[in-house]
Amino acid sequence: MNIIDHLFKKGKNKLSIYFTAGYPKLNSTKKIIQILQQSKVNLIEIGLPYSDPMADGLIIQKSNKKALKNGMNPDQLFSQLQLIQNEIQVPLILMGYYNQFLKFGEESFLNCCKKSGISGLIFPDLPLEIYKEKYQKLFEKYELYFICLVTSQTPDNRILLLSNISKGFLYVVSSISTTGQNKDFETDPLIFLNRINNLNLSIPTLVGFGIANKNSFNLACQYANGGIIGSAFIQSLDENDLEGSIHRFIASILY
Amino acid sequence: MNIIDHLFKKGKNKLSIYFTAGYPKLNSTKKIIQILQQSKVNLIEIGLPYSDPMADGLIIQKSNKKALKNGMNPDQLFSQLQLIQNEIQVPLILMGYYNQFLKFGEESFLNCCKKSGISGLIFPDLPLEIYKEKYQKLFEKYELYFICLVTSQTPDNRILLLSNISKGFLYVVSSISTTGQNKDFETDPLIFLNRINNLNLSIPTLVGFGIANKNSFNLACQYANGGIIGSAFIQSLDENDLEGSIHRFIASILY
Amino acid sequence: MNSYLDDKNGFYGDFGGTFIPEILWINFKELKDSYESIILDPSFNKKFESLLNNYVGRPTPLFYCNELSKKYKTNIYLKREDLNHTGSHKINNTIGQALFAKQLGKKKIIAETGAGQHGIATATVCSLLSLECIIFMGETDILRQAINVSKMKMLGAKIIPATTGNKTLKDAINEALRYWINHPECYYLIGSVVGPHPYPKIVAYFQSIISKEIKKQLQEKKGITQPNYIITCIGGGSNSIGAFYHFLENASVKLIAVESAGLGIYTNKTAATTIQGSKGVIHGSLTFVMQDKYGQIIDPYSISAGMDYPGIGPMHANLFHTQRVKFFNVTDNDVLQAAYEISQIEGIIPALESAHALAILPKISFKKEDIVVINLSGRGDKDLKNYIRHLNQFLK
Amino acid sequence: MNSYLDDKNGFYGDFGGTFIPEILWINFKELKDSYESIILDPSFNKKFESLLNNYVGRPTPLFYCNELSKKYKTNIYLKREDLNHTGSHKINNTIGQALFAKQLGKKKIIAETGAGQHGIATATVCSLLSLECIIFMGETDILRQAINVSKMKMLGAKIIPATTGNKTLKDAINEALRYWINHPECYYLIGSVVGPHPYPKIVAYFQSIISKEIKKQLQEKKGITQPNYIITCIGGGSNSIGAFYHFLENASVKLIAVESAGLGIYTNKTAATTIQGSKGVIHGSLTFVMQDKYGQIIDPYSISAGMDYPGIGPMHANLFHTQRVKFFNVTDNDVLQAAYEISQIEGIIPALESAHALAILPKISFKKEDIVVINLSGRGDKDLKNYIRHLNQFLK
Numbered sequence A, B: 001m002n003i004i005d006h007l008f009k010k011g012k013n014k015l016s017i018y019f020t021a022g023y024p025k026l027n028s029t030k031k032i033i034q035i036l037q038q039s040k041v042n043l044i045e046i047g048l049p050y051s052d053p054m055a056d057g058l059i060i061q062k063s064n065k066k067a068l069k070n071g072m073n074p075d076q077l078f079s080q081l082q083l084i085q086n087e088i089q090v091p092l093i094l095m096g097y098y099n100q101f102l103k104f105g106e107e108s109f110l111n112c113c114k115k116s117g118i119s120g121l122i123f124p125d126l127p128l129e130i131y132k133e134k135y136q137k138l139f140e141k142y143e144l145y146f147i148c149l150v151t152s153q154t155p156d157n158r159i160l161l162l163s164n165i166s167k168g169f170l171y172v173v174s175s176i177s178t179t180g181q182n183k184d185f186e187t188d189p190l191i192f193l194n195r196i197n198n199l200n201l202s203i204p205t206l207v208g209f210g211i212a213n214k215n216s217f218n219l220a221c222q223y224a225n226g227g228i229i230g231s232a233f234i235q236s237l238d239e240n241d242l243e244g245s246i247h248r249f250i251a252s253i254l255y
Numbered sequence C, D: 001m002n003s004y005l006d007d008k009n010g011f012y013g014d015f016g017g018t019f020i021p022e023i024l025w026i027n028f029k030e031l032k033d034s035y036e037s038i039i040l041d042p043s044f045n046k047k048f049e050s051l052l053n054n055y056v057g058r059p060t061p062l063f064y065c066n067e068l069s070k071k072y073k074t075n076i077y078l079k080r081e082d083l084n085h086t087g088s089h090k091i092n093n094t095i096g097q098a099l100f101a102k103q104l105g106k107k108k109i110i111a112e113t114g115a116g117q118h119g120i121a122t123a124t125v126c127s128l129l130s131l132e133c134i135i136f137m138g139e140t141d142i143l144r145q146a147i148n149v150s151k152m153k154m155l156g157a158k159i160i161p162a163t164t165g166n167k168t169l170k171d172a173i174n175e176a177l178r179y180w181i182n183h184p185e186c187y188y189l190i191g192s193v194v195g196p197h198p199y200p201k202i203v204a205y206f207q208s209i210i211s212k213e214i215k216k217q218l219q220e221k222k223g224i225t226q227p228n229y230i231i232t233c234i235g236g237g238s239n240s241i242g243a244f245y246h247f248l249e250n251a252s253v254k255l256i257a258v259e260s261a262g263l264g265i266y267t268n269k270t271a272a273t274t275i276q277g278s279k280g281v282i283h284g285s286l287t288f289v290m291q292d293k294y295g296q297i298i299d300p301y302s303i304s305a306g307m308d309y310p311g312i313g314p315m316h317a318n319l320f321h322t323q324r325v326k327f328f329n330v331t332d333n334d335v336l337q338a339a340y341e342i343s344q345i346e347g348i349i350p351a352l353e354s355a356h357a358l359a360i361l362p363k364i365s366f367k368k369e370d371i372v373v374i375n376l377s378g379r380g381d382k383d384l385k386n387y388i389r390h391l392n393q394f395l396k
């Protein structure tokens, strides 16, 4: 059984943090994971930096650029993760673009993920049909979860479809925006979250894209099993006081 | 009887000098005429400066520009000439463009010429047919001579035609060039001058456009009744020693 | 033949003629003796039309402007000369004359240019027909129009700067004529319906393709034989006469030529020849010309280099005199306004020259059913610098 | 339908697809569900063709080049897309897509542009059809192409700078896609046969007018149904697919696509995707792309902004893979040489992009009787700065 499932057995209010591997420094990744785990974050999403992050906002784009300049790449990341594999108990999710998966060699990629303690993967630009046709079996073989996204633009029947394919949880994009747009929750997103609730999905949900503070996180928790914070977290990182800045940020959300 | 005819009764080797009215100074005209007369020049051509002297070379263009800037215009010129009318015995020819004649009012223009002691007129861009149809009678009325040009490009029958219209003399353009090109006499122009001679014209001829020194003037005199010097003369003018520079130039041609 | 364009010894009414130095007499004799038999020859016309179709891209569209028509409550068509190869109507004439020159056995072409449009069109045709090409251009214009100078060079033409006078178009023509006087073996390929007879007639004939097409296109599109209005800009007059040509005899077609008022017709910064000018000779032709009381040519001014000419062609002088064509003028500011308007509602950036024709629209009250044809003589690429300078003023 | 262009779920062989974030899924569903019924509808096509004819100036000529043919001892025709309104083939596509967007009820258009050609064509059509227009353009390109930026502004478009990455074309597309994600009510009007399905198919369809005309013109001029060669440049591939379209099934027509080698295919300053690239996803499409071993996109280089793209469209990836189309590449220097050659012997200054197609002529030995069609995708006005820089090197 995948540890993501363990997580959602124990109720709601799950906090997931997204950050970019190799940012602010090439070797920050390991340290950030360790500190996040200490500060009681429930789930960690690691972004694999990409040259052309189509679906990401400015903050994540910039962190991607810096991380790439720092020399981050999948081989680097996998070997960094392997070093701390034994200490990590929170589920790790890897988020990247399909081309990175493809170019690396899909099966090698999944194999490396498995060996590095990764539990699930998100490829925001990998179409459902292609996943089902070409990769679903392979994910199962490596016991990795494929996590789907739904947005307020997604019709009900497609949400049902995606929730059936998605494993572990469903990633609910809370507002019509790329990450980091920092618009606080508006009326419209709530209508969308209500719509999701009314579908009575059998899979847990995490809300992401637009959560920046305690308020918005709590709101997300009212409608879903928790929330994902990315841009706001990345922006809060202080290169010279990684530990302090992370603790302060997480504390500002949780307490 | 027009004094131009007097001139050509007394043989050959006639020297005609062309200069631009109002150059180098607005009041130079009078002085230049007086000095030229002293230095035994046989005929004086006064150029009426024009904004767009299509058929003139660079030196004359520049003198035109300067003269216009100095304030030269037909009224100016006529009144300047009227002041010295009684002292002048050499024939004066006025050379201008048709538009100056037209705009001034053709009859007034001829009237003023007559009153200013002018004997003949050259308009290089006034077509023969227009002259004959519209102006010949008027020229006759004011006893002014209309002087035609022929060039090496002019066919024999047209040279005959033009020599019949032209009064006083025929202006023979010696080389296919605008004024002041300073190519010395070449083989081709001589062929042309021979052609003219073979036509046995009943009218005297002066060669112009390209005569710059004693040699070329003498050559012109071998084939015609004399030569016309323009650009070389204008270039030789020394604003600060008008008299000296003119005497030196004419001496260099005649002696 | 057309009574307005039927010359009597090269005159259109009182205007025209061949006021040239004797040294060019034989050249003009050659032109006069041969031009009709050559350019009216069917095999010549076949070659001419083939290049117009296959090289220049003719016929150019007659485009119905929805939004402009709505705005001015009438029916506005644009004759799209801007779509010609090299970007204006000028090429119609250069193709025609270069073929004519070849027929005369000439190997070397000289031409003047102001902003560079005629120079580029000439260099283009000379490249195509393997003719040597020398372009005369005022030194001031060479500096102002560096890009067009480079285009001409890229096309293989030699540029000779005119360093006299104001160092602009008028001086370039003077310089070209002087060069011709010294090199009568050249063919002088003049750029508008100006200059000594028979040039105006030759140029008008080659540009008449414009109205020939308008006539055909109106028939095809609307089943009518003539529009109510034809509106053109007039610098020298070549695009204008081209658009009027086949309608001159139809008295009910209102013909309008728009001059450049520059900063205003009562300033001394204007190129409105019919207002500021009088009868006179310029570049060998008796016409209307801006001149002082002694016949000295006055330097014109217009925001648009192609309108910046102190005369108009002799045919237009006659059309003005006989009132067959009505002359208007518009200021630089009107012109910019019109250029921005059509850019933003029809997606066409016009040449500054052509924008003069458009700028007249607010000044005429058309009937709802009127068919109004505006000759869009060229595209605005060459004028971008000027347009950019006024971007903030006209952006909506 | 055409087997090379007949997609199976948006794939051409192994290439194509719709690799987009979920948030755009509904937009693409709308496109996929509607595009065929709309763009194949006769009344839509009537509107499309009417604008092509009356506004753009189509058909463009198929011009037989005498001198070029002599030089390369064969028969060379140029398809004159340079004569289109706004100066390149890009407008064929923008007219089509803007009409399509209107049919979908969209009021606001977004588009990317590199050098500015597609941006101008889009701004033009939006002005014509009264659509709001936002153009994304890399900050570097905005500085390099100031004139084109001003043109777009003059046409009423709003320009948003892309400040990420290299700040060029690729980044402008990223930025446009991101904007679209945040404003899914817009229509994204893409500029080449790239991007997620069904864009390549839609763009190819609108550009196919090029080969449709070539076919008709060869029939009229030579009484033949196909040429021996069609040669095109390929940046994204839109002019290329347009010129190939109706000949893809005729195996005996040799189809050639010319990529930019930049400074040389073995330097890291190149845009020769089929040589330097490998299978990968760019801008939502699985195709050939220049990337490192981790799938990071490599910044391309070409003297020509329109060739400066790290991918090719998915149809071309398939045509390359199946060897239906032969790919060549030429260096910046070859391209300049070719541009000067055609300027000086045919009087046509080509776009740098189009000069890539011409630059291949010395590298192929044609038969004397071959009919060779080169797609001259655009005019060179926008490239004058570059040409001037090399004037002395190439002037004969």
Ligand SMILES: Cc1ncc(COP(=O)(O)O)c(C=O)c1O
Pocket (backbone or CB within 6 Å): C087, C088, C089, C090, C114, C115, C117, C118, C191, C192, C193, C233, C234, C235, C236, C237, C238, C239, C240, C305, C306, C307, C351, C353, C354, C377, C378, C379
């Ligand atoms: C586009 C355009 N229109 C009009 C003109 C004015 O010339 P014309 O009156 O001879 O047509 C020019 C001259 O350069 C021009 O380039």
Ligand SMILES: Cc1ncc(COP(=O)(O)O)c(C=O)c1O
Pocket (backbone or CB within 6 Å): D087, D088, D089, D090, D114, D115, D117, D118, D191, D192, D193, D233, D234, D235, D236, D237, D238, D239, D240, D305, D306, D307, D351, D353, D354, D377, D378, D379
């Ligand atoms: C004139 C011209 N040709 C070709 C291209 C390359 O694009 P494509 O390969 O899509 O035709 C461009 C792109 O800007 C262009 O402007």
